[in-house]
Every structure is written in C-alpha cells, then in structure tokens.
Amino acid sequence: MKISNAIIDWKAKSPHSNQYEDIYFNPEEGIEESLYTFLETNMIGGLFSKIRQQNIIIAETGFGTGLNFLLTASLWLQNSPQKSKLKYISVEKFPLSSSDLQKALEQWPEFKELSQAILKQYPLPQAGFHTFKINHSNIELLLMFGDAAESYSRLNAKVDAWYLDGFAPSKNPDMWSPALFREMARLSKPDTTFSTFTAAGIVKRGLRDVGFDVRKQKGFGRKREMLVGTFVENKAPKAIDKPWFELPASKKPEEVMIVGGGLSGCSTARALAERGVKVTLIEQENQLATGGSGNPQGALYAKLPVKQTTQGELHLSGFLYSVNMLKRIDPEESFWSQCGVMQLATSDKELARQNNLIEQETYPQELVSLKSAEELSEIANTAVNFDGLFFPSAGWVSPRALCDHFVDHPNISVVQQQVEELSFAEGHWRLATQSGEFLSASHLIICNAEMANQFSQTDHLPLKTIRGQVSITQAKPTNNKLNSVVCGDGYISPAQNQQYCFGATYDLQGKERNITQEDHESNLEKLGKVLPDIHADLASESNDLQGRTAFRCSTPDYMPIVGPAPVQDEFIETFAQLRKDRKWRFENAEAEHHPNLYVNTGHGSKGLITCPISAELLASMICDEPLPLPKDVIDAINPARFIIKKLIKQTI
Structure with a gap:
C-alpha cells in the first residue's frame, strides 16, 4: 500500500490530525496521561525490574509522536537489565513527517538523546517493517508503516504487553476491528496484559471475544473509565497456512558455529554476538571475504519494481536497514560513502x-x-x-572492510579450517575438518555461498x-x-x-x-x-x-536462502499430497527440520542489502525474538520452498 504522511495542524505546539480530527496527546498533561494509561496500568516497571535474562516485548497500535516509546525506553534505561533487551513494536498508517516528528519531540527535552536516535533512523514514508537499534542495540524499535490489523497479521512475535493507543474508536473505527483483536490474541501468551484509554463497548466486546479478560478502571484525569485486562486463552481455532513454512521452536543458545566468512557469515556472527552468543566463525581461506564479498567496492542500492513484489519488499527493506546500520556503525564513512x-x-x-x-x-x-x-x-x-x-541515500561499501568490522567483537572467534562433513549427536553438531580436527556446538549456520550444498543435510539446495x-x-x-x-x-x-x-x-x-x-x-x-x-x-x-x-x-528465483534447514525426505513424505492437490489442508502436519541447523546463502550480487537484514532475521529466529521481516517475505526465502515447488510441479 502507498503510505502518506499525516496532515498536521499545530495548535499551541500540539499536533492535531486533520485525517481524524483528534489530538495526538494531551497538551497539558501528555506525559502523565501516557504514564498512567499505559506504563502504570500494564505494570511495566515491575516487569522490567524482575526480568534479567530474557527480552521484553511491548506492542502498540498507533506510534504517533513516539511518546509512549520514549517513556518506555527511558524507564528501561533506568532499570538497565544487563542480559535482556527491550523490543518495542508499533504501527502507524499515517506517520508524521520527519519535520513534524522533530517538532513534536522538541516538546520533551528530557528525552533528547532517545529522540535524536529516533530521528536519525526515522524511515521514509514507505510501507513495511523498519527496524531501529538504540543504546548499543539494547533497545530495538520495530516500526511498521501500514494498516494495523494487516501489519500485525504479518508479524511473528510473542507480546508481553499491549498499548492500545491511536485515535478514538469514534474517530478511527477501522483500526478498532475484529481483525486487529484476532491478531492480538494470536500474538499474545497467557498473562499478556493490555491497557487502553477508551472504554468503548466495541473494544470491550472485541477483546473478550478473542480471549482477553477485560475490566474497567478509573481513567486519567477527568476521563471516567478506561479498559485494562489480561490474555487468558485464544478462543479462535489455530489455522496454519502453509505448514511447511512453520518455523521450529528455538531457545537462545550459548554458542553457535558458522561456516563461511563472507558477508553472510560475518553479518550473522555479529548479529548473534550482539545478543550475547559466543560465535565460532569458520573460514577455509587465510582471510575473510575472499569470495563474492571480496571486491574493493560494491554498490549499495535496490533496483525497485514498478509494482511492489515480495522480492522488491525484501530488497527495499534490506537497503533501508543497511543504510541505517552503516550510518550507526561508521558515521565517519571510513569504509562506505552515502554519495548517491x-x-x-x-x-x-x-x-x-x-x-x-x-x-x-x-x-x-x-x-x-x-x-x-x-x-x-x-x-x-x-x-x-x-x-x-x-x-x-544510496552509495558504495567496501565489503571486506565491513566484514572486518562485523567480526571485531569479543564474542566472535575466527577459525581457519576447511569443513568436510557434518553430523549431529547428543544435542551438538560435530564438524569434521580437513586437518582432522573436530569442532562442536549446539547450533550451526551454513553461510559458505555456493558450497552450502556440499553437505548431505543441504545437498538439495539448488545453488x-x-x-x-x-x-x-x-x-x-x-x-x-x-x-x-x-x-x-x-x-x-x-x-x-x-x-x-x-x-x-x-x-x-x-x-x-x-x-x-x-x-x-x-x-x-x-x-x-x-x-x-x-x-x-x-x-x-x-x-x-x-x-x-x-x-x-x-538461486533459481534469485532470492536468498535464509532459515532452518529442512529434512528433505521427511518433507516429501509429509507433504506428498501436494503432488495431487496444491490446496490440500494438512491437519496437524509438522515440518521436520534438522535440529538447530540453519542456512544463509544465495544472495547473488545483492549481499550488501540482503545479508545484514537476513543476519538479523536468523539471529532473531535462533534467539526466539520478534522477526524483523513480514511473514510472507520470510516464507519467500525459506530453504524449504524448493522442495514444496518440486512437489507441486511433480518433479520430485
């Protein structure tokens, strides 16, 4: 969908939406109202203080001026959990322009540092998922531009608390829809909380219908009532579309091995290392980036389709992510240039x-x-x-220098070995090397470009x-x-x-x-x-x-291969009915994958825009975090897609 910036009137330094004829925040007590309505009612402070080893995921409907995010991020920084991250997810159909957002954020000078971090990474009005990293990646903001229900239908996450913000149901009835409430239930877990400023019956009934325990409490200031509650159970039947693309459950590992020291392997290593995972990066050559990632310079841009496609969305999302990343890690432009x-x-x-x-x-x-x-x-x-x-906003990058930056992290060790064979036993992958040594870790990611299908577990990949x-x-x-x-x-x-x-x-x-x-x-x-x-x-x-x-x-479809490695024989047996009926509904069918084995390859000449976002995707999968790309895009790069296509075409 096409995204348009919000049309704003400014009334005494307070933004007013022309689309919805409503204010963004209380001009006199905006901070106090947001604190009471969302943070205090959801008991966010208590949630932060007791969590030390896992991520906190907060989702919001209506990013607006970002005030709720600023308050939540500020509280997070005050608690400073050492081994966890704040993942904040929000959506906006009519985002403020950069200039309007800057003017709004100037109202709260106490949040100047966080505000500047937002403004530096604030995206153009382009539909899709946009990821921000703040405070050395300890805080991540996933901002989705588009319709709320549609955007959340494309999200893979498990939410701890919901801020139901946005304009009032009487002003914006399309957002407060049964479709949105169903997506909230899908993305919630037992004891997920919610709060909202409204007490409208349509909201109360809609949330109860999908499994939330809903109750009223005193609203802020002169507002008589508001709704709060907790998720109990999802009352909607679980429907799995395309079960062959269901991702295996994962728990954040302590250590991971990666085979391949090009852009794919190095960016994946860094994404995991920043999450506290110990990474052994295995490269057979005597230096990193000796293959397709080794040219002195590479063009950083995306060739855009006239009409939006899944491939185009991946490339544009990856381009915008890479540009923001490079601005953050190399502001002096020592190994890249935003020259256009x-x-x-x-x-x-x-x-x-x-x-x-x-x-x-x-x-x-x-x-x-x-x-x-x-x-x-x-x-x-x-x-x-x-x-x-x-x-x-495009330019050029030195891929080898970027790889060197990626691996410069205390959690990353580089090992020069040629891997000959893979085997899995007793919860660990064991790698036999040409030198006769063996390497071992619970998780393994194969990133060695065209050599990724040299192993028996991945020999079906059409590279x-x-x-x-x-x-x-x-x-x-x-x-x-x-x-x-x-x-x-x-x-x-x-x-x-x-x-x-x-x-x-x-x-x-x-x-x-x-x-x-x-x-x-x-x-x-x-x-x-x-x-x-x-x-x-x-x-x-x-x-x-x-x-x-x-x-x-x-690859045959010129899309990278990113995700868990399927067990080909089991896929063929489980989904054999696709040979006769491509629309067959597979009840209770489970896709079988090699345990803790992942692939990241096939980036062609687009590695500068697809490798960093793919690395972030894989690290999020492995560490059980919200995924930074929409589900349909993730499905389009799933390693199992070629097996499914062959079954449908009856060529396997």
Missing part, C-alpha cells in the same frame, strides 16, 4: 519502466527520483549519457554460480572526478584510495578465476557507453588494468 547511486536507462524499454515507476508514486521522492542526463551529469561531476533514476570480473585502475588527476555511483549495464564507484573499481561481467558459464583482457575490454565498453569522459581517462591504460574474479552465488 544513479541507475541509468540505457534502453527505451528501461526508460519506459523508470517513467512508469515514478508515475505510479509507489515510492517517496526522497528515496528515488527521475533525472535527466544533464541533471545527472551535474551530480556526478562528469558527462552522463542517459537519463535515469537517482537514489540520494548456482555466476562468474564476474571487475577492473581496477588508478584514478587520474583530471577534472572528471566521479562523485556518485553510476549503474548502467555495469557499474563504477567514485575512487577509493585513488583507485577506480568498475565492471562487472556476468558470465553464467564461466568457471575459471583467471583475469582476462577480454573481460577488461567488456567492462571498458560498458563504461564508455554511459560515462564517456571517465572512459577516455581510463581506456588509454587498458593494458595496465588490474582485476578480480569472483563467483556470485544465486
């Missing part, structure tokens, strides 16, 4: 697609806009031959390699200093350490790692088509070009 990316329309077909994309207004102008060749030439500081899209060669050369001291990343049939980034990196070839058949002059000429030809002056500077020394060859690891 141009996606040129080098054919009439592509130009028509780009015009259509802009006309649909699916994406905010702050994210992407269509520019003429003249406008792009001014931005790039050199002649650009084509019109195209410009992504101002393929795509050879690519980049060209590298010294940047001449000319006036044609490139200021942004340019993508056409290939790509080139602004010079790093006085060197240009450009390319890359796309060879589906090539298996050799050698550097060829033919590929250099191909890269130069692509460069000359889009940037004639830069090409003229570099082509004269084509025989002196250096280069690097690597293999992208891809």
